[in-house]
Amino acid sequence: MATPGTNPIVTFDGVHKTFGRFRALNGVSLSVGRGERIVICGPSGSGKSTLVRCINRLEAIDSGRLTVDGIDLDGDVRAIRAVRRKTAMVFQSLNLFPHLTALGNAAFAPESALGLSRGEAEARAMRYLARVHVLDQADKYPGQLSGGQQQRVAIARALAMEPEILLFDEPTSALDPEMTREVLDAMIEIAREGRTMIVVTHEMGFARAVADRILFMDGGEIVEDAPPSAFFEAPRQERTRAFLAQILGH
């Protein structure tokens, strides 16, 4: 297991991001080691989604420095494209491409962004659809799939990029509870493979099972940053304790 700070793949250094007058990130500094699995939680508006969306530059940072796998995300278009090819994101809103089949969704980027041949891209897509147990749905369109199946196809689409870093932005919060289970199971399987994962979620069972570190964010700042045992047993900050009490329902 990687130790925080050694061989970092993502580093935030005093990063600020505002939307209008709202401070989404307020001087965030963070170092994610290669192969680390990070879970980020926090109340809505705490900046956790913004944090992961900065990593693949869906949001541009206002100030500070952000480096991903040695590439400085300073606004250079080629750097952005390069980072996006090293990362892949699974969204809350299940936004698969509705006009493409499950296979088409997963094969699109390997062919278009990585330059694989159609055949190679589809073979790769099939492999990852199988990995998340939706191979039998390969020829269906997203509209024909359940929410859980759609989200697993979205995970296959992300995996098919064979990214250095997998980003998850609340991947289960739009799903029914029984579908949440199947998606989390797929994510746990993937977590065993040693890829860097940064996951925004409130699924504390998942966090306990796979996270190397859990970050608690509030008001655009990282309030708590600890391994699961310390995070759950002995949170240092009062805000973390209050939050945990709330979401664990006691």
Next chain:
Amino acid sequence: MGPTDAAIRPAGSARPLAWLRANFFGSIPSSLMSLALLAALAATLPDLVRWALVDSVWRTADPAVCRTAGGACWAVIGEKYRVMLFGTYPFDQHWRGYAMMAIVLTLVGVSTVRRLWSGALLIAWGVGLSAAMVLQFGGFAGLARVPTSLWGGLPLTLAIFLGTVLGGFPLAVLLALGRQSRLPVVRALSIGFIETVRGVPLVNILFVAALLFPLFMPAGVNFDKLLRAQVGMLIFFAAYTAESVRGGLQAVPHSQYEAADSLGVSYWERTLKIVLPQALRIAIPAVVNDVIRAFKNTSVLVIIGLLDLLGGTMAALEDPRWTRFYVEAYLFVAALYFLFCFSLSQYSQKLETEMKTGRNY
């Protein structure tokens, strides 16, 4: 008679009555409106039927026969349809016009079947349109050359229409994309073009193309008048259709752009493979509207002296012996226009339902 019979039998005869009551006499205003319309029909229909069917003349070479009959003179169509359909195109070459129309209409007809959409169909379009051009222009393969100044009638209408749509649609997509571009120059140029053209009547654009444009050209340089008119029609269509396509583009959720961006694909990959397929599907009804309008707009060409279908009809009616039967001639042309436009609109409705039910997307 059992109660069951009683329940059933009146229902059979009552159903039309009930339908009438529900649809025409459901309320007092509705009843009054129905009665007024009935009275209007009673006042006009008998005369219309007498004119169109009873006292009408269907075939004669002598206009005097029509005049004495007093009814509709449908014979004018039989006598003059060649001029209406082909304008000033050389009379003995009219078969080329028929052949051209057969090719073009076959291509359009085949293209309405989605199952047949393929690379082969694209090739068929290329070959077919080339053949149609060769037939119209001539000067090739033993065909006499026919200058574009002699073109006319329905082949001219179809040629301009197809040129407008096939050339204008890609331009419309580029303009719609340009209007959303992040590059200020591209965006400004697109908006400027679209709004300028939309702010000017079509007739105005055609006048500029036909009359003004040659004045600006250096001496000796002259583009074909038909080509100039074609370009005018094309940019007019493109400006309007760009707005229809923009509507489709705006209906594609932002999350689709983000999903594509997060996968690191280029702008063009994202646009061509993710955004446009969704946007164009949404834009179909509006675009078909533009296409129908483009077909009807070809009738404006007569103003700059091109004898399209409507122009051919006007030319045919210059024959003083037949000129008084213009109503019949125009009704015939109207029927032709209706046939084309109605087919287009029916097809677009079919396409919409197909796309709604087809494979859930």
